[in-house]
Amino acid sequence: MTASSGAWTRRRLVTVAALAAGAAIAISGCSAGQISQTAEQVAAVNGSSVDAEQISLRNVHIVYPGSGYTNLKGGNALVALSIINNSETTDDKLLSVTTDLGPVKITPPAGQSAIVIPALHNVVAAPKQAATAGSPAADSHGADSHGSDSHAAPATGDKAATDPEADPARIEITGLTRDIIPGLTYSVVFNFERNGPVKIEVPVDAGTATERHESDKSGPAAEGGHGGSGGH
Incomplete structure (x- = not known):
């Protein structure tokens, strides 16, 4: 070389x-x-969604325990979601909700006798808003120590009692047959008058701000621009 x-x-x-x-x-x-x-x-805990004929369910989840909800066997749990009626002409009504977790109690929005979903609208089921300073519910108890404003209370109280945004529909599972555990999903069936049954697997809200991106009430947002949450 x-x-x-x-x-x-x-x-x-x-x-x-x-x-x-x-x-x-x-x-x-x-x-x-x-x-x-x-x-x-960060792991995201999002609610489930499903489309079934004319009805869409969005952000369906079991709310983190609090305000009387324990999510423990023998106690109560709250289901939150947004129900969308995609029909252009026909209203629908939520008749019942069934699950093997326990009996389900349905409470319509304030001022209404049933959970009616008008055509091209959505209805939200969520926790009842707590009264805050300046709100109608809070003002209804706003008389001073001398009672000078006591006669004005019934009017503002009646207004709050008929506000579906302050007092939305509630879907409560009572007498839970077992503990509800974050990380698992549970079968729930929503039975509608016209659309029929809609079955969905529902997750549990883990309750931390980093895992959820919803409001402080853990209620679902309105979907798809279908209008307000009111019925008839």
Whole structure:
């Protein structure tokens, strides 16, 4: 081997070694980035959705326990969702809800006798809003210590009692047959007058702000621009 060919061989080996080292650094950097990105991700607990003929159910979930709801055997649980009627001409009505978790109590929105879903509208079932300062419900108890405003209370109280946004529909499972556990889903059937039964597997709200992106009431948002939550 001549001196020139030996020098060429050494230069080639140095180049190959440098390329290999650069590739190793690049692979190591990509791996580190993936680990960092994964560490920042948070598991999302989203409600279930289903479309069945003219009815769509959105963000169906069992609400995190609180305000009288225990989610424990023998206690109560609350189901929240948005019900959308996609029919352009025909109203529908929620007749009952069934599940092997226990008997289900349906409470219509304030001022209504049933959960009616008008054509091209949605109805929300969610926890009742707590009265806050400045709200009609709070103002109905706003008389001073001398009772000077006591005669104004019934009017504002009546208004709050007929507001379906402040007092939406509620779907409560009573006398739970077993504990409701986050991470599991439970079969629930919604029975409609015209659309018939709609079965869906319902997850449980884990209750942390990082896992849910809903309101502080854990109620579902209206879907699809179908209008307000009122019925007839």
